[in-house]
Amino acid sequence: MPAPPETPRRKPDPAGRDEVPQENPAETERLVEERISELQVEIDALRRENEELRLAETECRRDEEALRREKDRVGAILSALDTGQSLVDPDMTIVWVNQEARDILPEQEPIGQKCYRYFEGLNEPCEVCAARRVFATGEVTRVEKCVSRRGRWMNIVAQPVKDASGRVTHVLESFTDITEQKQAEAALRESEAKYRTLVETALDIVLIHDSEKILYINPTGVNLLGASCPDEILGRNFLEIIHPDFRDRIRENVAMDLLGESSPTTQLQILRLDGTPFWVEGKGVMTYIAGTPVIQVIMRDITGRKQMEDALRESEERYRSLVELMPDAVVVHQDGIIVYVNPACVRIAGAKSPENIVGKPLDLFVSPEYRERIAGHIRRMEQEGTSTSLAEQELRTLDGRAIQVDITATPILYQGQPSIMVVFRDIAERKQAEAKLRAVMEREHLRATELDATLASIASGVIIYDTTGAIVRVNEAVRKMIDRTPTSFDPIRFEERQAGFGVLQEDGAPLSLEATPYYRALRGETVQGEEVMVTRLDREPLWVDTSAAPIRDAGGAIVGAIAILTDITERKRAEEALIRHTEELTRLHHDLETSNREANLYLDILTHDIGNTENVSRLYTDLLLETLDGEAAGYVGKLKRSINKSIEILGTVSTIRRIHQASLELKETDLDRAIQGAIEDFPTTAIYYNGTCHQVRADDLLPVVFNNLIDNAIKHGGPDVEVAVRVEELNGEVQISVEDTGTGVPDEEKEAIFHRYQQQKRGVGEGLGLYLVQILVERYGGRVWADDRVPGHPGEGAAFRFTLKKA
Numbered sequence: 119m120p121a122p123p124e125t126p127r128r129k130p131d132p133a134g135r136d137e138v139p140q141e142n143p144a145e146t147e148r149l150v151e152e153r154i155s156e157l158q159v160e161i162d163a164l165r166r167e168n169e170e171l172r173l174a175e176t177e178c179r180r181d182e183e184a185l186r187r188e189k190d191r192v193g194a195i196l197s198a199l200d201t202g203q204s205l206v207d208p209d210m211t212i213v214w215v216n217q218e219a220r221d222i223l224p225e226q227e228p229i230g231q232k233c234y235r236y237f238e239g240l241n242e243p244c245e246v247c248a249a250r251r252v253f254a255t256g257e258v259t260r261v262e263k264c265v266s267r268r269g270r271w272m273n274i275v276a277q278p279v280k281d282a283s284g285r286v287t288h289v290l291e292s293f294t295d296i297t298e299q300k301q302a303e304a305a306l307r308e309s310e311a312k313y314r315t316l317v318e319t320a321l322d323i324v325l326i327h328d329s330e331k332i333l334y335i336n337p338t339g340v341n342l343l344g345a346s347c348p349d350e351i352l353g354r355n356f357l358e359i360i361h362p363d364f365r366d367r368i369r370e371n372v373a374m375d376l377l378g379e380s381s382p383t384t385q386l387q388i389l390r391l392d393g394t395p396f397w398v399e400g401k402g403v404m405t406y407i408a409g410t411p412v413i414q415v416i417m418r419d420i421t422g423r424k425q426m427e428d429a430l431r432e433s434e435e436r437y438r439s440l441v442e443l444m445p446d447a448v449v450v451h452q453d454g455i456i457v458y459v460n461p462a463c464v465r466i467a468g469a470k471s472p473e474n475i476v477g478k479p480l481d482l483f484v485s486p487e488y489r490e491r492i493a494g495h496i497r498r499m500e501q502e503g504t505s506t507s508l509a510e511q512e513l514r515t516l517d518g519r520a521i522q523v524d525i526t527a528t529p530i531l532y533q534g535q536p537s538i539m540v541v542f543r544d545i546a547e548r549k550q551a552e553a554k555l556r557a558v559m560e561r562e563h564l565r566a567t568e569l570d571a572t573l574a575s576i577a578s579g580v581i582i583y584d585t586t587g588a589i590v591r592v593n594e595a596v597r598k599m600i601d602r603t604p605t606s607f608d609p610i611r612f613e614e615r616q617a618g619f620g621v622l623q624e625d626g627a628p629l630s631l632e633a634t635p636y637y638r639a640l641r642g643e644t645v646q647g648e649e650v651m652v653t654r655l656d657r658e659p660l661w662v663d664t665s666a667a668p669i670r671d672a673g674g675a676i677v678g679a680i681a682i683l684t685d686i687t688e689r690k691r692a693e694e695a696l697i698r699h700t701e702e703l704t705r706l707h708h709d710l711e712t713s714n715r716e717a718n719l720y721l722d723i724l725t726h727d728i729g730n731t732e733n734v735s736r737l738y739t740d741l742l743l744e745t746l747d748g749e750a751a752g753y754v755g756k757l758k759r760s761i762n763k764s765i766e767i768l769g770t771v772s773t774i775r776r777i778h779q780a781s782l783e784l785k786e787t788d789l790d791r792a793i794q795g796a797i798e799d800f801p802t803t804a805i806y807y808n809g810t811c812h813q814v815r816a817d818d819l820l821p822v823v824f825n826n827l828i829d830n831a832i833k834h835g836g837p838d839v840e841v842a843v844r845v846e847e848l849n850g851e852v853q854i855s856v857e858d859t860g861t862g863v864p865d866e867e868k869e870a871i872f873h874r875y876q877q878q879k880r881g882v883g884e885g886l887g888l889y890l891v892q893i894l895v896e897r898y899g900g901r902v903w904a905d906d907r908v909p910g911h912p913g914e915g916a917a918f919r920f921t922l923k924k925a
Contacts, residue, residue: 177380
């Protein structure tokens with residue numbers, strides 16, 4: 119290619135501008151025209167090269183694929199090569215190795231060992247030892263040998279290591295695993311033998327020529343050319359066996375082959391030795407023999423195929439008749455435009471004639487939501503040349519009706535142009551039948567699902583038998599009941615399990631097969647609630663309550679039986695234990711009644727006598743208070759308060775007795791009346807209460823709750839204490855708070871304050887008042903707790919809150 123004309127250089131302008139070169143315009147135009155002519159010549163040459171490359175593209179791809187496979191094979195061999203190195207002294211002792219050499223026997227330390235012992239497991243030097251030869255000659259030595267210890271071929275290169283005087287002090291051995299190379303050489307020899315065998319036995323003609331003389335022909339070629347031996351053909355001019363009509367074309371192919379270009383596969387006629395022609399399809403490729411380029415040609419006899427092509431043309435008319443008469447619609451389109459339809463398509467599409475459809479775009483018959491997907495299928499078929507599998511699709515008729523079809527498409531040549539043939543069938547009737555079948559299957563599936571759910575939800579074991587007595591279905595309860603583990607329960611005849619199970623009647627007598635409930639059910643009997651005991655060889659006996667019934671078909675014939683097994687082992691044990699427990703409870707109840715009567719008698723006597731005594735004591739303290747003054751009067755006042763406290767305790771104990779003795783019969787109770795009644799018992803205390811209209815579930819002891827809470831607030835709040843009773847509705851319940859301005863309750867005591875006989879910092883008492891409050895509130899279905907009147911400030915007063923259920 120000529121060099122482009124030199125571009126004039128511009129001189130730099132100090133002001134930052136480029137100076138426009140001063141040239142002859144005519145000269146410049148001439149140079150441009152010459153350059154354009156040169157470029158046009160180059161473009162024409164490139165076009166010819168492009169056409170030649172396009173013709174060679176097919177063969178080039180095959181060569182590239184073969185080259186890629188060869189590269190892969192060579193790459194695999196090269197990547198498998200490993201090189202180990204070791205340094206030995208004149209005694210053949212290893213003084214250094216690299217990691218590759220260590221990996222030969224990783225469990226041994228090579229340094230200090232004899233090389234022949236470490237590498238080959240020998241007790242004396244090898245017969246063929248490269249290192250010994252180097253020590254003897256001082257020259258680099260190469261040896262190929264099979265190392266028996268590893269079973270591998272090695273290429274060993276031994277190099278002398280010399281000192282300053284030139285004496286060999288050590289030998290460095292580099293060894294490369296060439297096992298794959300040895301195997302490859304053997305494989306190559308085998309491959310060449312196979313190639314020769316393949317060529318000699320091939321059914322195609324294999325011929326080699328040097329563009330003039332025939333150098334080789336296989337037995338198939340000898341036979342097809344009508345020769346008795348290869349010598350009748352070898353040495354002839356190659357073109358002699360080519361029919362004259364094809365010789366020019368073959369000369370062109372040979373020229374391309376010799377240039378290393380891929381010549382096209384060609385159909386031609388060749389001549390037998392007797393001059394008769396026959397059709398072959400062949401292709402040549404350049405190769406080398408002893409360094410000389412030759413052409414190897416493979417030709418296949420296609421005479422029969424040519425005859426078939428003639429027959430195919432005859433069958434095309436029969437094919438067209440078939441397409442015209444077939445009930446399935448056939449559409450052929452090119453670039454999305456319909457070019458052919460058969461009569462069935464005209465009928466299904468609702469047209470009057472093919473002219474109503476031919477020439478219209480294919481999208482006219484495709485629903486909008488499917489157009490993009492159909493376009494994708496068409497692009498893939500055009501690119502890959504593959505057909506689409508049969509699928510269901512919705513199409514549109516000319517009048518806009520939607521129809522369901524089974525459709526498939528395949529790329530074809532129609533009138534010499536790439537096209538796509540679409541075949542579809544109206545499946546409206548089939549869809550209706552499928553819908554009916556689907557409805558039936560859904561009903562059957564629903565019934566099966568319901569049966570599975572029913573069996574799974576039944577706590578008792580369910581066994582279904584066929585008419586032979588074989589178990590065909592069980593639920594999970596049977597597996598757990600019989601095997602005590604959720605393992606598989608294979609269908610099995612009941613009598614086959616009798617080797618591991620014994621069935622006894624309730625009195626312990628064995629139950630015969632004919633007496634089993636399932637056996638009787640298979641003979642039409644319905645069995646209900648029979649208790650049997652199943653004994654197992656390696657487990658404890660199992661008591662089951664058994665029911666069984668026959669399963670009949672629509673005609674009333676028995677087709678199986680179902681048995682329901684309920685594990686009553688625990689019930690049986692419980693019944694026995696219950697009998698023993700009942701006897702024990704009867705005895706204990708009698709003892710408890712006796713003890714309760716005695717305890718109530720003693721408590722009644724104590725309450726009555728202590729109450730009378732305390733009343734007399736309070737009377738005398740009143741008399742003493744009227745006669746005494748000073749310090750003595752103070753002592754008597756304390757005595758009176760102690761007597762009052764004792765009376766209060768007796769009242770609380772009596773209330774607790776009433777709670778435990780009375781039956782739990784809650785009723786609608788007026789909350790406001792209970793609170794007002796309690797407040798009236800403390801006339802000297804400032805109690806704030808705004809009233810309420812709630813009705814709650816309680817009993818006549820409800821005022822006791824407010825009496826104890828208000829009394830607790832007054833006792834522990836000091837002389838100036840203020841008490842407030844608040845009522846509010848929260849979460850469907852009524853919450854009542856009794857708040858005071860006293861010393862409050864510390865956080866660590868808010869729970870323990872409701873326990874009996876607890877001494878708290880708010881004062882010293884018997885601890886029964888708040889305990890009584892807790893008993894009554896929980897009796898009414900509520901809960902009670904202590905809180906701070908002011909949240910987070912226990913010292914600013916207590917708030918006792920409890921809930922009651924609304925009536």
